[in-house]
Amino acid sequence: MNSFQNAQRGALASIPMIIGGIPFGLLFGSLAAANDLSIWFAVAMSSIVFAGSAQFVALGLIAADAPLWVIILTTFVVNLRHILYAADLLRYVRHLPLKLRLLMGFGLIDETYAAVRPMYDMGSADKSNGHQVYIGSFLSFYLMWNITTIMGVLAGEFIPGLSEWGLEFAMVATFIGIVTPYLKSTPYWGAFAVAVVCSVVFRDMPNQMGLIVATLLAVATGYLLDTKASNKKAKEPARV
């Protein structure tokens, strides 16, 4: 398979999430317009910052006349989870030239991580072609995000009832489709259960801190159960 076909596979794997992202892009553009922000600002946010949830939070803070440092600090907190993605992907990118890693860092969003990371586990991406799959995923999402931002601004005002269409459910279904193949052993089930309970319990924490806390607790749970299981295995007498 050549690099274009690999990029195509990445884009294909991202389609459900691209559809799920459309209302958010439209909403971002229309909210920016509703707050009397220029089209240049909206486009600069989507094309340069490229950070979905942080962009929405920033709009709210701008509307509330928050100072610059608050906006930047909040952006930092909202995007913290991306450190986990980067750490998890290190093993698949460390052999790549710096230029590619710089580009991939720019495209490290929830959707691309969600679409591409499991492909390494399932064998449909590896060290030789994974970056091409990754770039195909993030470029197709980037294109959608910027086009819908512009459309949202041009539509001028809040698109009526857009948030009630439920297109975002595509993302929920996709993430479930990604998560379920992992649920084969106790440690993964443990991480899953803790993530469900904690994300719901902590959902009202500000700036998506609840998401980060729930994720860390779930990862710790999975790790501890895993360590316990392998210790147990080590203690069992070896069968020869």
Add this chain to the structure above:
Amino acid sequence: MSNVELLLIVVGMFLVTYGIRVTLFVGANRAEMPEWLDKALKFVPVSVLTAIIAPMALTNDNGLAVSLLNPWFVGALAALITGLVFKRQLLTISIGVVVFFLMKMVTGN
């Protein structure tokens, strides 16, 4: 807000966002990952993706919404069961989305 302020917001947000995403990648060729961390990180996909969607599926503006009348919950449940039984991603997504929109039509929510 002035244009200068808006420009500073874009630049500042870009710097922290890109900084978070790229820092580890830049040092990737040198970084040595301790073994325990490597083992822990394999739980990141399940943990973070679940934590993102669970509140969408299980709550609404009024709090917990674990109800057969909540299309988000029923659609997610249908997708979960399909995924666990068949382990086919496209089927999981399709069934989840179809059930969700059917439920939306039926319940009018």
